[in-house]
Structure formats: C-alpha cells, structure tokens
Amino acid sequence: MSLFDEDDLPQTHSQVLARKWRPRDFASLVGQAHVVKALTHALTEKRLHHAYLFTGTRGVGKTTIARILAKSLNCEMGITPTPCNKCQACMEIDAGRFVDLLEIDAASNTGVDDMRSLIENAVYMPTAGRYKVYLIDEVHMLSKSAFNALLKTLEEPPAHVLFILATTDPQKILPTVLSRCLQFNLKQMPPADIVAHLTHILEAEKVVFEPAALHMIAKGAQGSMRDALSLTDQAIAFSSSNVSLTAIQDMLGTTDGAQIEAILRALVQKDGAKLVELAEQMTQRSTSFYDATLELAQALYRISLAQVVPDAKPDDYQLAQLVTELAPQMGADEVQLYYSIVTASREQLHLAPDAQAGFTMMLLRLLAFSPAKDGVSPAKKS
Ligand SMILES: Nc1ncnc2c1ncn2[C@@H]1O[C@H](COP(=O)(O)OP(=O)(O)OP(=O)(O)O)[C@@H](O)[C@H]1O
Ligand SMILES: [Zn+2]
Structure with a gap:
C-alpha cells in the first residue's frame, strides 16, 4: 500500500491478478479465520x-482486511460484518478513493509533521461515512x-475514529503503542490454500494450467498470496497462457522437482549414462547445482523418514509422490x-573445476556406492 492508491498508478502486468x-x-478471504x-x-x-x-509478512491480507473493516463500518446499510459492496461508500473504499479512509504509508511519511497534521485532522467528523478510518501501513x-x-491520539481517540496499524515488523513497535492496540497476527498462507485459491482464479480466468505448476508457484511464494498472484501473472505472460510445470521451472530457474526425481530414479536403476545426461540438461537450463544438492538431500531425508514413519508425508505435493514411490525401493x-x-x-x-563437473562427480560417487542387485556394491566388486 502506498500514499497514492495503487489504482492510480499505471497498471503493470504483475499487479493485475492481485x-x-x-x-x-x-x-x-483465504485463511485468517481467527481474525x-x-x-x-x-x-x-x-x-x-x-x-x-495487524502484523504479518507481506501479502497475507493486512490491507485487504483493513479495507473490508472500513466498509463494514461505513456501509450505507449500517454497521455490519457483511458490507453490501454496492453502496457508494463500499464502492469508493474498494476503489481506494473514500474520503474517510486515510491510508498512510509510514515508510514514506515517517516525519512528525506528517503525523501531526494527520492527527489534527482526526478531531473533525467524517465527511461521508460514520467512521474515519486511519490505516497506517508499515x-x-x-x-x-x-x-x-x-x-x-491513540490514548484517547475521538469516538468517530478507528486506527488500523499494519506492520511486517512488530518487534520495532513501542510497547506503549502495542498496549493500546488490539493485536492480530496474520498467518502465512499454507501452500495448499494458495494452490486452491490459484486454481479457483485460473479456472475463472479460463487460463489453462497444470496442477503441479501451481504447487511450484505456491512453493515459490513462501506464504505470501500477493507473491503467488504476481508469480502467476508472470507465468501467464511467460508461458502464453499455458501454465505448465516446465514453464514455471524455466521461469523460476529453480531446481526442477522432476530433475531430482529423475536423478533418484536413475540411481535406483543404476543408469550412469542417464545421470550424466541429467547433469548436462541441468547446465543447459541453468539450474543451480547448489540448490539441486539441497533438494536432493531434502528428498533423501524425506525418504528416510518415510521408511521409518510411513505417515510422515511432506506437504510438498511432488515430493510426497516421489517419497511414496521410492521409499519402498531403497534400503x-x-x-x-x-x-x-x-x-x-x-x-x-x-572446489570442483566447474559446477557441472562437481555435480556429475557427486552423482557418479552415489552410483559407485549404490548397492548392486546382489547386495554387493559395485565399488567393492571391481
Ligand atoms: N488472505 C488472503 N486471501 C486472498 N487474497 C489475499 C489474501 N492476502 C493477500 N491476498 C492477495 O494479495 C494482495 C495483496 O494483499 P494485501 O495488500 O492485503 O497484503 P498486505 O498483507 O497488506 O501486504 P503488505 O504488507 O505488503 O501491504 C491482495 O490484493 C489479494 O489479491
Ligand atoms: Zn455498502
């Protein structure tokens, strides 16, 4: 949120869906049921x-909830948890131009003068609505x-004033301010909720997509619905409206769950040529080999866990499938x-001559130590 409403800014593609x-x-609203x-x-x-x-990381609904609350207080139908969304007040709040909703971005209005003029204004009655709502972001x-x-003013605000403070960093708020506010901690969006929301939106937008692609976007969004929607916007542009897993992987330049999967399968099948080929492909797609080793370790950890506790399935959809498939096949x-x-x-x-060489050597080392079908490792055999 900024001092100027985002609706006044030129529209960039990445803002569209959000x-x-x-x-x-x-x-x-997705999640945040407690609030x-x-x-x-x-x-x-x-x-x-x-x-x-309202505290919580970026893009989890702080501004959104604040606006709904402003409508709830100012809807012409009366104070209600279900504002009509049709009256002038509701529509103006949605459009970000309601005179009695004052959105202030503290990041760009940090000074005492800004705050003074704001507060001097608070004593005047609302112009159009019942409540003057001050939304102070960051x-x-x-x-x-x-x-x-x-x-x-927070100590004794006029009866017609409601303050909504939002921050991604509650540690930095003075205890005297904290004690005057009712605090709600907004939660990060669980990947499954992000996937469900994106599925709903893309179906409504009639965009073709692969479910696995949405899982990858949800993972990349790291709990932020806004980030998930921006990534989806980018993905639509990048993939010409065919949001496939490979398109997302190419776009994010991330390690491909499928690559890790292929590596582990080739290992189980003792297919050395395939392993070398996979490392070559990863170079072509500029996958980070460092990230790939992390993902490989993560997958192995999950397989190991699943061997001991079969119900311990990871949240990640792709990884869960891989674990189910490979855990019974590996010792x-x-x-x-x-x-x-x-x-x-x-x-x-x-330390390797180059990253691909280092990664390939690691794969071949894994192969060298993998147990032979007869239980003797090929390293020992030769
Ligand atoms: N809980 C949610 N349910 C559905 N959509 C959400 C939710 N949270 C965020 N979004 C989407 O992300 C966009 C940005 O959300 P919002 O402005 O509320 O985030 P914020 O928490 O205020 O973030 P910031 O701290 O960056 O201002 C919204 O327009 C909406 O599309
Ligand atoms: Zn209304």
Whole structure:
C-alpha cells in the first residue's frame, strides 16, 4: 500500500491478478479465520476497539482486511460484518478513493509533521461515512517523535475514529503503542490454500494450467498470496497462457522437482549414462547445482523418514509422490549413505573445476556406492 492508491498508478502486468482478486468481503478471504471471527463478532455486537494492529509478512491480507473493516463500518446499510459492496461508500473504499479512509504509508511519511497534521485532522467528523478510518501501513517505520504524536491520539481517540496499524515488523513497535492496540497476527498462507485459491482464479480466468505448476508457484511464494498472484501473472505472460510445470521451472530457474526425481530414479536403476545426461540438461537450463544438492538431500531425508514413519508425508505435493514411490525401493542404509555423500559434496562443490563437473562427480560417487542387485556394491566388486 502506498500514499497514492495503487489504482492510480499505471497498471503493470504483475499487479493485475492481485488487484482484480483482492477479496471484497470476509467470506472470500483465504485463511485468517481467527481474525475474521473476532472482527465479525465485534461488528455484530457493535463493540469495536479503537485501534487494531495487524502484523504479518507481506501479502497475507493486512490491507485487504483493513479495507473490508472500513466498509463494514461505513456501509450505507449500517454497521455490519457483511458490507453490501454496492453502496457508494463500499464502492469508493474498494476503489481506494473514500474520503474517510486515510491510508498512510509510514515508510514514506515517517516525519512528525506528517503525523501531526494527520492527527489534527482526526478531531473533525467524517465527511461521508460514520467512521474515519486511519490505516497506517508499515507503522514500524515512523520516527520516534512521530510515534509519540500518534500515541497521544491513540490514548484517547475521538469516538468517530478507528486506527488500523499494519506492520511486517512488530518487534520495532513501542510497547506503549502495542498496549493500546488490539493485536492480530496474520498467518502465512499454507501452500495448499494458495494452490486452491490459484486454481479457483485460473479456472475463472479460463487460463489453462497444470496442477503441479501451481504447487511450484505456491512453493515459490513462501506464504505470501500477493507473491503467488504476481508469480502467476508472470507465468501467464511467460508461458502464453499455458501454465505448465516446465514453464514455471524455466521461469523460476529453480531446481526442477522432476530433475531430482529423475536423478533418484536413475540411481535406483543404476543408469550412469542417464545421470550424466541429467547433469548436462541441468547446465543447459541453468539450474543451480547448489540448490539441486539441497533438494536432493531434502528428498533423501524425506525418504528416510518415510521408511521409518510411513505417515510422515511432506506437504510438498511432488515430493510426497516421489517419497511414496521410492521409499519402498531403497534400503535404509543406502539412503543414509547417499545423504552423507550429498551433504559432503555440497560443501565441496565450489572446489570442483566447474559446477557441472562437481555435480556429475557427486552423482557418479552415489552410483559407485549404490548397492548392486546382489547386495554387493559395485565399488567393492571391481
Ligand atoms: N488472505 C488472503 N486471501 C486472498 N487474497 C489475499 C489474501 N492476502 C493477500 N491476498 C492477495 O494479495 C494482495 C495483496 O494483499 P494485501 O495488500 O492485503 O497484503 P498486505 O498483507 O497488506 O501486504 P503488505 O504488507 O505488503 O501491504 C491482495 O490484493 C489479494 O489479491
Ligand atoms: Zn455498502
């Protein structure tokens, strides 16, 4: 969020889906049930706190919830947890141009003067709505004097004023401010929720996609719905509206779950030529070999876990499938050995003549130590 509403800015492609699909009511919000429940209750009972603090990482719904709350308070149908989304107040809030919703980006208005003029204004009655709602984003960025100016008003705000503070960094907020706010910690979006949301959106947008591609996007988004939507925008542009797994992998330049899968399969089948070929392909696709060793170690760890605790399935969809397939085919000691080779090789990767050579040597070392079908390792045989 910025001082200028994002709707006034020239539209860049990466904003399209996130903006278009910003939830307009509590019901269409993904997750954050604890916040929705508390706010719904407060709105129904008409017992609101005068200051809320929303914390949480980027793109998990802080601004979105603040806007829904502003509509709930100012909807022409009355104070309600289900604003109509049709009246002038609701529509103007959605469009980011409601006079009584004052969105301030503290990151670019850190000074005490900004805060003073804001606060002097708070005493005046709302122009159009019932409540003047101040949404102060990235509030931890305020200067100390600005904080102090705010503090006075936070202590005893006029009855028609509601403060919503948002921050990604609650550690930096003064305890005196914290104690005057009702605090809600917004949660990161679980990958499964991101996938479900993206599936819904892409179906509505009539964009062709592979479910595995959405799992990869969800992984890349690291808990942020906004990041997931921006990545999806990029993916649509990048793949000419055919969001396939390979397109996403090429776009993110990430290690391909499928590459790791292929490596482990080739290893189980003792296919040395295939291993060499896979490393060659990874160079062509500029996969990070360092990341690949991490993913390989991760997969081996998961296989090992699954051998002991069969129900311990990873959240990651692709990895879960791989683990289910390979855990029964590999010996426990074999997995242990591979794991130690892979982790040791990762440290040595930078010593290799080049990354591909280092990675290939690691694969061949794994092969050399893999047990033969008769139980004798090929290394010992020769
Ligand atoms: N809980 C959610 N459910 C559905 N969509 C969400 C959710 N959270 C974020 N989004 C999507 O991400 C976009 C950005 O969200 P929002 O502005 O609410 O994030 P934020 O937490 O305020 O982030 P920032 O700290 O960067 O301002 C929204 O327009 C919406 O499309
Ligand atoms: Zn309304």
